[in-house]
Amino acid sequence: MTHDHDLELRPTARQTEAALNPPPGRTGGDLVVETLQGLGATTVFGLPGQHALGMFDALRRSSLSYIGLRVENNAGFAADAYGRITGEVAPLLLSTGPGALMSLAALQEAAAASAPVLAIGSQVPSAGLGGGRHGYLHELRDQQASFRGIVKSVHTARTASQxxxxxxxxxxxxxxxxxxxxWVEIPQDVLLAETLLPVVTALDATPDDVLPRPELTALAAHLLAGAERPAIIAGGGVVRADASGKLLALAERLNAPVVTTFGGKGAFPWEHPLSLQSWLEDRHTTDFLEDADVLLVVGSGLGELSSNYHTFAPRGRVIQIEADAGKLESNHAGIGIHADARLALSALLETVPERSDESAPERVGTLLAQVRERIEAQDRTLEQRVLAAVREALPDASPSFWDMTILAYWAWSAFDARRPNTMHSAQGAGGLGYGFPAALGAAAADPSRPVLAVSGDGGAMYSIAELATARQYSLPVTWLIVDDGGYGILREYMTDTFGEATGTELARPDFVALAESFGVPAVRTAPETLADDLAKALAEPGPSVVVLPALLRMFAPTHL
Incomplete structure (x- = not known):
């Protein structure tokens, strides 16, 4: 009997001819780029190194676009953003030892934010694997071990055919x-050796669906339909799964108020009558969520920030939809549904009936008024004015990337992202230097629209070298640097805790002159002119820098 898949496996005459007559001069590096092309990749990020040169040489024989950054960690941040924006795999090509290790902080952020980054690193020649005795440049005794606790999976190719x-x-x-x-690693000699293997064509690497169990979605639908005060917490998993439309439909059917986590910004319309926005560091919001008799948590593990620093203690039934099985019920007991957010929300929409609740918008309005009252009592007019200026200047469809800086912490709670998958930050792992290189990755994904990066002066120095990258590839990124002469949030933390700050004050360059030395236009602005200066910079092609000297302060969060 002949099965359908038997027919599919038979090569065509053209495939057979090509397989029997591969072009000469190909190496293991060619197999890498051919495989990436066969899987659908179009853009790769990275930085060359001695052991990885076989991959980089093969790039010139491929149709892949290459974006080379100046530091491996920044290349990882750029790949992270490309993966978030496109939902596609972002290849990241790295060298051995120091080059590989420099990417670890970026890969930690990609893991925390669920960004699909495919890091391919070289290794010392095969003879030196696992020994640490041969004295090769860049040699590590066990390079994989450095990645194993961070990435989803580790893969090794010891021969060209692998x-x-x-x-x-x-x-x-x-x-x-x-x-x-x-993480994938390939020894130097395997990358350099000539191969007679056929050219790699299309491959099937279709991801596995993470489907919800039907008995669990049936129970969840029953509880939500019968709830008196349902509420929803929408996390980054909703954005990653492209499930914002499903979330909106379910919330409206249930008349359930929705709060988005900092990683889930844009997952629910900010001005919707059911929107609790993102004021998670606020006791009024925490109380509201604790009072829900059924709480649906979608795509969030309810970690430190999403749980108001672990002060959140729900009193009702918790239903948690989460694709990461390790996060299910990790912080709060409930009904854990291991599933992709989009698939689980689709299942609920097939079952949950309409639920009327005329009081829900009124309760939402009362809560937001309480939050506004609390913030206005703290005299943070400057911070709110600066954030409003950024929102005014930024086109709705333009993505923004925020470093770990005070203005970003304000934005987590107070910024209207307006569209799903347009506001991103490093709040998953919390490393400095994310904003600008990530914005470069987003611009590489879609150069037709301007991209905004926001950093403090401390974080900006982590990625200042990437001004050269921005100029080299003419990427349309406007970099807003808020210059307060130090690590502003650490200055606040230390002053509040110890009475004075240590190690937080920084000498820094003239950012305008420095940007211009890279051939990047720059302007120094003020809070009163920020909206106009930022809008003008965003409207110009290519990279630009806007420097705002300002001492911003955080609003006081309330945990108790």
Missing amino acids: IPSAIADAWRSALTAPHGPV
Whole structure:
């Protein structure tokens, strides 16, 4: 008997001819780029190094676009953003040892934010693997061990014939919910050796669906339909799964108020009558969520920030939809549904009936008024004016990338992202230096629209070298640097805790002159002119820098 898949596996005459007559001069590096092309990649990020040169040489024989950054960590942040914006795998090519290790902070952020980054690193020649005795440059005794606790999966290709399968397996892992970074490593000699293997064509690396169990969605639908005060917490998993439309439909059917976590910004319309916005560091919001008799948590593990620093103690039934099985009920007991957010919300929409509740918008309005009252009592007019200016200047469809800086902490709670998947920050792992290189990755994904990066002066120095990258590739990124002469949030933390700050004050360059030395236009602005200066910079092609000297302060969060 002949099965359908038997027919599919038979090569065509053209495929057979091509397989029997591969072009000469190909290497293991060619197999890497051919595999990436066969899987659908169009853009790769990275930084070359001695052991990885076989991959980089093969790039010139491929159709892949290459974006080379100046520091591996920044290349990882750029790949992270490309993966978030496109929902596609972002290849990241790295060298051995120091080059590989420099990417770890970026891969930690990709893991925390579920960004599908495919890191492919070189290794010392095969003879030196696992020994640490041969004295090769960049040699590590166990390079994989440095990545194993961060990435979703680790893959090795020890021969040329293993390269396509190793990369395809890693690709599938990166795209299976929850998305995340993966690591592939290939020895230098394997990358450099000539190969007579056929050219790699299309590969199948379709990710596995993470389907909800029907008995659990049936129970969840029953509880939500019968709830008196349902509420929803929408996390980053809603954005990653492209499930914002499903969330809106379910919230409206249930008349359930929705709060978005800092990672879930834009998952629910900010001005919707059911929108609790993102004021999670506020006791009024915490009380509101605790009072829900059924709380649906979608795509969030309810970690430190999403739980108001672990002060949140729900009194009702908790239903948690989460693609990362390790996060299910990790902080609060409930009904844990291991599933992709989009698939689980679709299942609920097929079952949950309409639920009328005329009081829900009124309760939402009361809560937001309480939050506004609290913030206005703290005399933070400057901070609110600066954030409003950024919102005024930024086109609705333009993505923004925020470093770990005071203005970003304000934005987590107070910024209207307006569209799903347009506001991103490093709040998953919390490393400095994310904003600008991430914005470069987003601009590489879609250069037709301007991208905004926001940093403090301390964080800006982590990625200042990437001004050269921005100029080299003419990427349309406007970089807003809020210059307060130090690590502003750490200055606040230390002053509040110890009475004075240590190690937080920084000498820094003239950012305007420095940007211009890279050939990047720059302007120094003020709070009164920020909206106009930022809008003008965003409207110009290519990169630009806007420097705002300002001492911003945080609003006081309330935990108790």
